[in-house]
Each structure stands twice: as C-alpha cells, then as structure tokens.
Amino acid sequence: MRIWLQKHTVAGRLPLLDKWYEAHLNAIIAPDTTIDIHTLPEGTYDDATPFDYVGFGNLALRFNGYFAETALTAEREGYDAWIIAAGQDPGLREARTLATIPALGYTETATFVAAMQNHRFGVLGFMPKLREPITDNIHRQGLSHLLTSYQIVRDGAEAVRQALDGSFDLFLDSFGRAAEAAAEAGAQLLIPAEGIPNEIFWHLGIHELHGLPVVDPAGLAVKTAELLVGAHGLGILGRTAAGYWFRRPEPRVSDHVERVFQGHLIGRA
Numbered sequence: 001m002r003i004w005l006q007k008h009t010v011a012g013r014l015p016l017l018d019k020w021y022e023a024h025l026n027a028i029i030a031p032d033t034t035i036d037i038h039t040l041p042e043g044t045y046d047d048a049t050p051f052d053y054v055g056f057g058n059l060a061l062r063f064n065g066y067f068a069e070t071a072l073t074a075e076r077e078g079y080d081a082w083i084i085a086a087g088q089d090p091g092l093r094e095a096r097t098l099a100t101i102p103a104l105g106y107t108e109t110a111t112f113v114a115a116m117q118n119h120r121f122g123v124l125g126f127m128p129k130l131r132e133p134i135t136d137n138i139h140r141q142g143l144s145h146l147l148t149s150y151q152i153v154r155d156g157a158e159a160v161r162q163a164l165d166g167s168f169d170l171f172l173d174s175f176g177r178a179a180e181a182a183a184e185a186g187a188q189l190l191i192p193a194e195g196i197p198n199e200i201f202w203h204l205g206i207h208e209l210h211g212l213p214v215v216d217p218a219g220l221a222v223k224t225a226e227l228l229v230g231a232h233g234l235g236i237l238g239r240t241a242a243g244y245w246f247r248r249p250e251p252r253v254s255d256h257v258e259r260v261f262q263g264h265l266i267g268r269a
Helices: 016-030 059-078 092-098 104-116 128-141 156-164 169-184 195-204 218-232 251-261
Strands: 002-007 033-038 081-085 101-103 121-125 148-152 189-192
Touching: 002 059, 002 218, 016 195, 016 218, 033 101, 059 081, 081 092, 081 104, 081 218, 092 101, 101 104, 101 218, 104 121, 104 128, 104 189, 104 218, 121 128, 121 169, 128 148, 128 218, 148 169, 156 169, 156 195, 169 195, 189 195, 195 218
Parallel strands: 002 033, 002 081, 081 101, 121 148, 121 189
Antiparallel strands: none
C-alpha cells in the first residue's frame, strides 16, 4: 500500500521537523505500507514556515486547488490513498471530487473518530487565524456539539519556535495550561489544531495532558487510510459515483478540460 502525505510546508526549511515527521510516520505504518511525504514547491514562500500565508481565505483558494491536484497526481502515480496534513484540511473536498482514491484530512479524521466514540473534544491551537476555518469545518461536519472549546495557546507561537530549536520548557508550560483550560471546559479528548505541535508531542512521547488523551491526528489519518484502502479492496466499502460532487464525466471530457486550462493565461485567447 502506498500513501501520499501532503504537507503545507516546504521541505528543508525546518530540518528537525522533517526528521520528526519521518520517524513518527515510519513508527506507525503497517509493514506493507510505504508513505511518501510531499511538500510545497521551493519558491512558495521565503520564510521557514507558511504562517503568514494561512490566515487568508483568498490565498487558501489557491492552495486548495494545488493540494487537490496533488491528490489527482497521487492517483495517477499509483498511490492508494492521499492525506492532507494541515489542520484546516485545505483542498480536501476538492481532492475527493478530483480523485477516486481515499482522501483524508488531518482534523476531519480526528473529529470524526472522536464522534464515533461520542467523545467531547477540545482543540489546542497556537495560530489564532486558523480557528475560524477549523471551527467552520467542524460546524459543517455537524460536530459542533462535541467541540467544548478551542484554546488559543498563550505564547504558543514562541513556544513552538523554541521547541523547534530544541528547547521545550515553554512549550510544555503553555500547552499544558491550555490543556487544563480545555479539561475544565469539559473536553474528554485533546486535538492539536496544527501539525507542528502534534509532531512535538509525538517526539516528546506525550500522549496525555491533564488526564485527557492527546489525539495524534496525523497518525490517525494514516491508520485510517490503511483501513479504508483495505476495506475498499475487500469490497466492504466503495467510492460512490452518485451526486454532483462525485459523479464523473467520461475520461475524454476530463482530459479535454484539463488540457484547455493548463498553462492558459486568463484574458488571452
């Protein structure tokens, strides 16, 4: 089984984080699974992280289209499943429309599994601008009644920065206080809103805070992808082709439209 994991980062900008991701995912995949981590084009942004780019719906539309195309590329290259490893699940709906292989999202998988167990969850995030799209997604999923709170971690950005430099004291203190607030609000599970803190938790071996399990959304998405691919292969669950978003035109029509728009400059014949 081959899984394409798409990140919202550029490879090499945070070498320690890249190393943590690779160690994390290799530790959890099944023996017959290979997972390839894909990132954004080198020139997407100049900084170490895309933090300045993720707070705008205007830019998100561009990223969504790119990520959805990576799902289609994954299918054409023989991958069995595709995962978007970003908290706001960018391009997930579009990916499911373009590609037929299982497409999973970082946060959606975590919240749906929590709902399957009827567990209330608190979200811990350090990027305030992502609270709106993530909570909007939870609302559209019909799971707002299980979201007890969305905690913006105090000093979270600095805590993450220090952790990526190998100093974890502020991270443990800041996220610990946020976890305590989430527990007091009635959460039964904690979900990291962004992928970087999740990798820090995994690296430190932290799977519980203030008596609450800390969900590993990236790992859960990978294991769910394995489950879905296996279920598809056994005929337990298949991809629907009914309805507007999943009905597929004849291949020649898709190929024609794709050729028309590739490289076309708007405003020129």
